[in-house]
Amino acid sequence: MPRRQGYALLIALVAGTAVLAAAVAFGTARLTTERQPTASGSGTQAAARNPAAPANSTGTWVVTWTGAPVTGEPDTRNGFPGRTIRNIVHTSVGGDAARITLSNLFGTTPLVVEQATVNTRPVTFRGLPTVTVAAGRQIVSDPVTVPVAPDAELVVALRTPQAGGPVTHHPNTHRTSYLDDTDGTWRTTTWRYLTAVDVRNDVPPGAVVVIGDSLTAGSGSTTDADSRWPDVLSDRLDHRYGIANQGIAGNRLLRDSPSHVNGRGGQAGVHRFERDVLSVAGAKTVIIALGINDVQQPPQEPDPQRIVDGLRSLTERAHARGLRVIGTTLTPFQGFPTWTPERNAVRLAVNERIRAGGIFDDFVDFDRAVRDPYAPNRILPAYDSGDRLHFNDTGYRTLGRLVDLDAVAGTPKSDAF
Template sequence: MPRRQGYALLTALVAGTAALAAAAAFGTTLFSGPRPAPLTGAETHAAARNPAAPANSTGTWVATWTGAAVSAEPGTGHGFPGRTIRNTVHTSVGGDAARITLSNLFGAAPLVVDQATVNTRPVTFKGAPTVTIAAGGQVISDPVVVPVTPDADLLVTLRTPHGGGPVTFHPNAHQTSYLADEHGTWSTTRWRYLTAVDVRNESAAGAVVVLGDSLTAGSGSTTDANARWTDVLSDRLRGTYGVANQGIAGNRLLRDGLARSGGQGGTGRFERDVLSVAGAKTVFVALGINDVQQAPQETDPQRVVDGLRALTERAHARGLRVVGATLTPYEGYRTWSPARNAVRLAVNEHIRAGGVFDAYVDFDRAVRDPYAPNRLLPSFDSGDHLHLNDDGYRTLGRHIDLKALVGTPRSDAF
């Protein structure tokens, strides 16, 4: 499946979406095996209320894509009145129906959406085409019967007639989306209002939800190449699990990120961005390097370890398995110092010793220079000595033992 599809989606939409309409009409040919029965009205409304509710006895809702709400978009105090927002997202697992989550988390006023589509299929909310989202709130749409292909680009379009800002957004998406009005169309690398796409899937085992920072969000990777390590992991899982990437550039574990970037800290957003994800079975935590290297720094590695362990305990309380990653090297980056590096190394030793996660993946060992272990291997370095390039992210994604993702939480107390 070609992975560069964002521009093709826009071309098809501007040209009248004839190809998309044909695909919608014959989309059932994309899937093999028995198909779940159509959604009943009762199932439609029950599923819209409950992010993890099964659609019926043979199909379950699973996240195929997520994009965590980060902050209020600068300069959007009045929203985007009369504009159309076209969010391009890349799927991990497929299904025969979809639903979307829209967030007004950082809005100061109610948000009205009067048109929404998934690949040109109209979306409704409790049966209506228009929905009003309270300031600070979110809504989950009714299910829409639309074939969703795994490992493919999906276009989710929204129209906001009255604005209602500021806009809740996710910057640095490494994916080309669009903003349009009667005067033209502009490309952007921001996701706006859309925070999740779930699919109805009869065979997926669930979702792996990844809580992370810029290294999970894909900083340094090629735009529209879907080269984040989570994309590589999704390819390896071959549709058996959805992969929900909840990485935010600049995100920290114990504190909120910098103003207008970095988002709410991992501890604070864990319920919303991890535990509430549809079909969540395994949590993957790749967080902590910004606590070490950003000001104010965490100088006590035990605080970071305790924070990671607390996330594991919260996930265990929901019956979820937790896999964690060691913190990768960054010598040469502008904030590096021997003292901060010592904290990173100490956190890694705690992780390797066990007692923090159910299992761990040694990201540090996978990408460090064996001759200068506090540095990234030069061939993996994006250029700033902290973030990886496509080859580096590919290595992380391939380094994960897939068997570590499967299983029950450890029964012994940490």
């Protein structure tokens, strides 16, 4: 299904809900393995999801979509008992089967899911249709034999029968999803519980994992247009690679965001890197687009060396797993309320170090591409969403076209920095 025509799939959603209800059977699968980090970022790191296909199938598993868990959704202590959550996601690479990851990372009580479907096909967990996910953990489903088209909309529906929360969620998705109950259907721009969809593919070259902030998540872009810059990159790669967009609005590199408990920001890049990058199925290349919020969000980081060291530490961790790393320079924000000459000087110092080399295998100069040549500390007006920090669709298209496809497909540097 082509990207811009994917909305036709939503016509089938009401019928899909009925099929989902019909798929219920007795039995519960309880998650007993794969310990996850706690909501504060402490605890044992997540184990990588097994990239191998089942023994009775061919092909390998590669991610087609991700939505990084951000925090517990405010005012959801009781969750959504008796309601069906329909997460609408957009695929990158296609395959002949799918599996989903459900997360209760920020829940304080067990999450019970009694029904789950992918495009109306029933999902099981260890052979059973119902699953209980302990607080602070996640589970990967059994493979679902369902064709998944590249560059298309996918409907992942979940029904929770009992109270329990808070709901692990990803807000500000720039994508319309739905909540169904006996009173009707409600539109939402939040993904709930679902954090990844993998597909089985015969010839995937791998996945590109992008860890970033609101500029990666697409703040300022048009809802349902899939115009974030990783979407543009996926188009340019002809949807042969999996693309994992792990951008979180408000996210920082070094510090859990001050707004973390209010449903934004999430755990710092250095704390979520294992879960959101190194554990992604089929990961081959990492693009790191973090640091601007360390510069401009209070409390600001005044030392550019700490940001540089943080970026280099992520590169070293990725290299230890055999991944290639591409970084991006920090973009202008003069005119945004938090801008000061001192904070801008930190941004410029970080960019100077990135351009000098020794941090990443390669880098993309986002700053140079989007700055106003007559006022280089500002975004070019044609790219500005209106707040002097985030981009419009034209700006994100420019960023997505800037990434060198050969650099994405390259291999990690073997020498240590």
